[in-house]
């Protein structure tokens with residue numbers, strides 16, 4: 179399945195995955211020089227710690243989905259080291275990522291018993307991929323989903339996110355949830371510090387949208403926000419360090435729900 183041969187490849191920035199991989203113990207998608215860049219970044223920014231917290235967040239999210247009994251998991255921007263099928267075994271998985279070499283790298287590690295489908299596709303491709311039947315096939319006609327998107331949506335435009343999430347809202351059954359981590363700031367988007375952050379990210383080759391956390395509600399509408407936005411370290415009760423806590427520029431976690439009568443075991447309806 180490939181709905182994006184002409185459009186996506188030009189926008190793919192491999193550094194978004196290689197620097198992440200280089201900062202992690204289980205990373206397997208980076209070169210020696212990226213390991214050095216990640217170490218150097220760690221000298222004057224909280225980058226490696228942020229990435230480790232984010233990986234721990236992904237594990238915690240999948241374990242929570244398993245605990246709550248979700249059978250169908252859809253990971254948007256699953257990256258080169260997807261572990262959802264290991265952290266929440268015996269469920270159906272659909273992974274997508276817009277980077278073809280990442281998809282190829284990750285597919286080699288999937289085993290038939292993992293019940294995981296990994297397709298190339300970007301956030302903006304989700305409506306057309308689902309229109310072509312990808313969701314029906316991957317989840318065997320069951321539309322109650324637990325969606326994950328961990329450290330991805332800061333690389334996608336407002337337009338693509340809105341199109342994907344409003345489509346998914348209409349497609350999914352009530353009781354479906356989505357757990358997202360995304361870069362955010364508490365300051366104004368046009369504040370001097372916010373612009374400096376964007377410039378540094380561009381300088382290291384990891385350009386991203388730096389959004390004010392107040393914009394998330396409209397970004398994910400009509401989903402209801404049932405938790406967050408909360409910095410990921412706080413969500414996990416990760417012991418706050420001065421490098422990570424309270425700096426107003428963070429990976430924020432948000433949980434969304436399509437409210438209705440079929441809310442999942444143990445989850446408050448909204």
Ligand SMILES: C[S@@+](CC[C@H](N)C(=O)[O-])C[C@H]1O[C@@H](n2cnc3c(N)ncnc32)[C@H](O)[C@@H]1O
Nearest residue numbers: 195198255256257275276277300301328330333
């Ligand atoms: C920092 S990595 C996170 C990977 C994974 N979610 C995890 O937590 O291990 C970001 C991933 O998002 C993917 N990505 C970035 N922009 C994307 C987009 N617009 N559509 C789909 N995937 C995207 C990148 O290729 C990369 O694999």
